[in-house]
Amino acid sequence: MIIEIGYIGYFLLLLGLMNCLLLLTPKFVTGLNVSSNILLSASKLHFPILLISFICLIATFVGEDYSLDYVAKNSNSNLPLMYKISAAWAGHEGSMLLWCVVSSFWMFLASIFSGNLHKSLRINFLATMGILNLAFLLFVVATSNPFDRTMTVPIDGGDLNPLLQDFGLIVHPPMLYMGYVGLSVVFSFAIACCFESDFKKEWAQWIRPWILASWSFLTLGIALGSWWAYYELGWGGWWFWDPVENASFMPWLMSTALLHSVIATSEKGMFKSWTILLSIFTFSLSLLGTFLVRSGILISVHSFASDPTRGIFILFMLFALIGGGLIIYTMNSKKFIDDNEVTLFSKEGFFLLNNILLVTATFTILLGTMYPLFLDVLGLEKISVGVPYYNAVFIPLMIPLMLLVGYIPILLSRASKNAQLTQLGVILILSIILSLTFSVSSILFFIGIFSATWIIVNILYDVILSLDNRIKLKNRIGMYFAHFGLAIFILGASVSENNKIEKELVLNVGETKTIGLFDYKLEKLRELKSVNYDAIIASVLVSKNNQFITEINPEKRLYHSSESPMTEAGIHGRIERDLYVSLGNMVDDNKWSLRIYDKPFIRFIWIGTIFMVIGSIFSIRFKKKSL
């Protein structure tokens, strides 16, 4: 019975391929004049087909069908049910199928909600999405089929990488993919716009909710990844400038630029050409990210035993889509004539600066990520780019951006010069007080705290000014939330980096050591046998001035099937402070090495991103009028 499910899944994949071809027929074979009903229904049908196929894949995991190579490699019978299910997208093949499912879901939504677009625009838009879906699915079927059978059926499977046996990792990939692939909607729409005789600013208004939605997912996905790295990798860092992180951060920066420029396009008909180009770039970067991560040229938890044909396939797809997109854009770019000219001291002028800074930042990261790969491919040298480069280049670019973010409410409210000066004074005093409280040690962290206060105070001021103006508040509430979230994020990043204490030390059982404000006592160690791993659990008692505060239980696990050890950090998390303990090795009888970290306000980093996402969701407005 269970054997057949694998075949059904595979059959559905092939059916999906056929469906994509069917979808493209009206456009490319019969021409536009023939009824476009086929295209519309095929673009809706694609999602259920792939979804059922994906459910089949999950069923083979739950049913332990080890005759499937992918299942045999990524799961075993001892795995808890939750991880058996999530293992379906933990490896390369399954995660690429998930990518296709997500892509078909976006096409489904695009097909349903595009009824108010006029016919040729809608058809070109959906046809472009169809081409993308075809390309993705072709990639899965040709190079990464999760339903491939193995010749020798093992009695039990291998194991899911213990690092991936975690709740964060169940949700992180789907979120990230929703973001990455959501940008394909934006890309397809931009391409479709290129084929129209002129560009209406209402179209920018139509696409904005899609940008906001993808951006929200992307933000959540990245934040989840960072949160996972923080508690699961056991090093207590939240961002490493690792190429894999950069791969997701570049499209994020670009789409942030895009969601600002599209406002100017939709409100004033400005930056039309630029918005289209940004849409193409943004999706290109998310494809590039996938290429980097999936082709196996990068080293990380994300790269799996790789097969060079996959890399070549994605690279080819990358060139075809980006190249094709850019050619279409260049051929049509003369059509996009702006309705208004930009002046520096206006909302649009600020958006322009915002875009320049964000795009420059993206390119500096691109250089750091791609240059080592370049040299490597040419066989010249093996290098990597150190973290200091990113900090030295990225942060200075972000400082003026933060000042702009804080200045926007003042600019919009057109406050008088005196009011502005008083406000600046208040902000300066506040940030100096804050800096003294957190004993800030460098100018950089002071700037961080200053920009956070600058943003928050200016937002509050503007909110108070416009309390009686409901419409204005309603229009700006999304921006307020998102920018407030950014300020919280900066505050968290600055204070946690400035005040963090990171110690690696050796403790005897029963010994106490003082680190920062707290005393840590390694009380005892005990053993635990779980279903698929054995663990040693330490109990570390934390106290302050002989007052007991908490017990932290870091673990060292040994997973049975892969025999790989894993460190599970113990975290005492409070909004104002994380105490983080992870277990090293036993260095002598009853003597252990430990990492003890004290990270004040680190949670603000993720709380800030949640606010950003809330803001972005508040900004989503649908355009009902027919276009």
Added chain:
Amino acid sequence: MKKRSVRIYYVSFLLVILGFVLFIFLKTFNDNLLYYRSPTQLINGNFPENYIFRIGGMVEEGSLVRVKGTKKVRFFVTDFDNKMLIKYDGILPDLFREGQGVVIRGHVEKDYFVAEEVLAKHDETYMPPEVQESLGISENSKNKTTESIQQ
């Protein structure tokens, strides 16, 4: 005439600023490149102390020594031609094992290498490409030497 010369000043001023920013940018970039070396390259080459780079290879079987009661460890990293003594005062990653690949960031001191960061591979079948390559190079050279001996 005057308007034009103002514009020339303006443009050249912008160019100078831009050039300066680009210079700073590329300098930072260049300063932060970490080069990768194999033990053989390390022994043949001459490296100044406090020059930070990365070295990779296999952890030699049976070479890991823990200094009792401290976090300090030392071990040999080998590319099967040459080996290098590594000293590290810290907690080794979970997946660090003898006979498997590692990449280490640090600097040379006297005749050993002081590690600041040790990265181990993520699963059993995986080997950092750098390590693979440097092992491949020495494998080739090994074959060559046997060939020349046979001749």
